[in-house]
Amino acid sequence: MRRLTREDIKKWKTSRQEDTSDIQGKVNDIVSGVRRRGDAAVKEYTEKFDGISLSDFRVTREEISDAYESLSGKYLDIIQEAAGNIRRFHEKQLPSSWFDTSQDGSMLGQKYTPIDKAGVYVPGGTAAYPSSVMMNIIPAQVAGVERIAMVTPPGTNGRVPIGVLATAQILGVTEIYKIGGAQAIAALAYGTETIPAVDKITGPGNMFVALAKKQVFGDVDIDMIAGPSEIAVLCDHTARAGEVAADLLSQAEHDERSSAVCITTSRQLADDLDREVKEQLKQLPRKNIAEASINFFGGTVVVDTMTEAVDTVNEFAPEHLEVMTENPYEQLGAIRHAGAIFLGPYSSEPVGDYFAGPNHVLPTSGTARFSSPLNVHDFMKKSSVISYSAAAWHRNVDKIASFARLEDLEGHARAVEKRKERFDD
Incomplete structure (x- = not known):
């Protein structure tokens, strides 16, 4: 693990930016093709990029049921329990509409309404992610x-992994299409002959998926433009180097451009961590990916004080932040920018990925400075409610009309003054 400085952290966002112009051009063509040619384009791109020729995109109920029956009862029980944890957490996020009535009879308020149609992208192809099914679908259902x-x-067999389909069965989702990439995002955004359009698209994916989501945003809503995974571990002398190393590698194995950084006040721990990472890499099945990630942007920042350590965390604004200090709750209040915060030695990042309850769809690339994990609010919208009484109108009509004329909008002024005729009749 190389030594990093706070200045390296500040430059981190720029260092991770990629030139996506070539890919963006291809994505533009795919999205445009699906928008113009519908199912025919989706079939064509699926055969071209995935090597699969499909006569029908829709996963049948029999396929879903067979997958559920095929999965071991042990895994079904774990998924059921995890889903319950995730649902309970997200149910606590449900907002309430509110209405405030004044003495003159006016009413102002805010009304929450769920969106009608959501599209969920679950990565696949060479891997299976039942956890992504739960993290995207459950908050939408709760909303x-x-x-x-x-x-x-x-x-490659033209089928969806049984773990993904079994999880969908547990959650009661039956509208599933075996398509991916930019063509799947375009199909959800604009609809095809067999795939009705949605209002919002959520879920992580590769660069093609991310750029397609970016392109269709505005015609539909999206959750975020997700980049490679990140983890920062904030620790002092009480942390165990073996545990810190294992947690860093848990994210490094995701992607060669993932980031894994330790920020510590202990030089001894930093030295021990170097040895631990090297040893654990030898035993890791995804060693090549994790090692490339560590070489790309992995390392240790050694600082003198915990205040400086927390400031470095806030500059990093990581997707995942573990706090492994003597009293982790002491640092919590000062942490301003992190997607998810894991406190204490038993709260390793995979606890949140799979089981605890909070959502694992998190802001990346420093966007935790201004954005939040996927949540129930993402699947709801707010409407302002205004019901003015005659008394409130009388009291404010001249002020409202004057404000309109300040902006040279005479029509606005006349619209509010038009009600005077009610009292002239």
């Missing part, structure tokens, strides 16, 4: 979304 469509790339 009250009536229609949830799921898309996921098929494997």
Whole structure:
């Protein structure tokens, strides 16, 4: 693990930026093709990029049921329990509409309404992510979304992994399409002959998926433009180097451009961590990916004080932050920018990925400075409610009309003054 400085952290965002112009051009063509040619384009791109020729995109109920029956009862029980934890956490996020009535009879308020149709992208192809199914679908269900469509790339056998389908069965989702990539995002955004359009698209994916989401944003809503995974571990002398190393590598194994950084006040721990990472890499099945990630942007920042350590965390604004200090709650209040915060030695990052309850779809690339994890609010919208009484109108009509004329909008002024005729009749 190389030594990093706070200045390295400040430059981190720039260092991770990629030139996506070549990919963006290809994504533009795919999205445009699907928008113009519908199913025919989706079939063409699926065969071209995934090597799969499909006569029908829709996963049948029999496929879903067979997957559920095929999965070991042990795994079904774990998924059921995890889903319950995730649902309970997200139910606490449900907002309430509110209405405030004044003495003159006016009423102002805010009304929450779930969106009608959500599309969920679950990564696939060479891997299976049942956890992504739960993290995207459960908050949409809690919000009250009536229609949830799921898309996921098929494997080389043309089928969706049984773990993904079994999880969908547990959650009661039956509208599933075995398509992926930019063509799946375009199909959800604009609709095809067989895939109705949605209002919002959520879920992580590769660069093609991320750029397609960016392109369709505005025609539909999206959750975020997700980049490679990140973890920062904030620790002092009480942390165990073996545990810190294992947690850093848990994210480094995701992607060669993932980031894994330790920020510590202990030089001894930093030295021990170097040895631990090297040893654990030898035993890691995804060693090549994790090692490339560590070489790309992994390392240790050694600082003199915990205040400086927390300031460095806030500059990093990591997707995942573990706090492994003597009293982790003491640092919590000062931490301003992190997607998810894991406190204490038993709260390793995978606890949140799979089981605890909070969502693992998190802001990356420093966007935790201004954005939040995927949540129930993402699947709801707010409407302002205004009901002015005659008394309130009388009291404010001249002020409102004057404000309109300040902006040279005479029509606005006349619209509010037009009500005077009610009292002239």
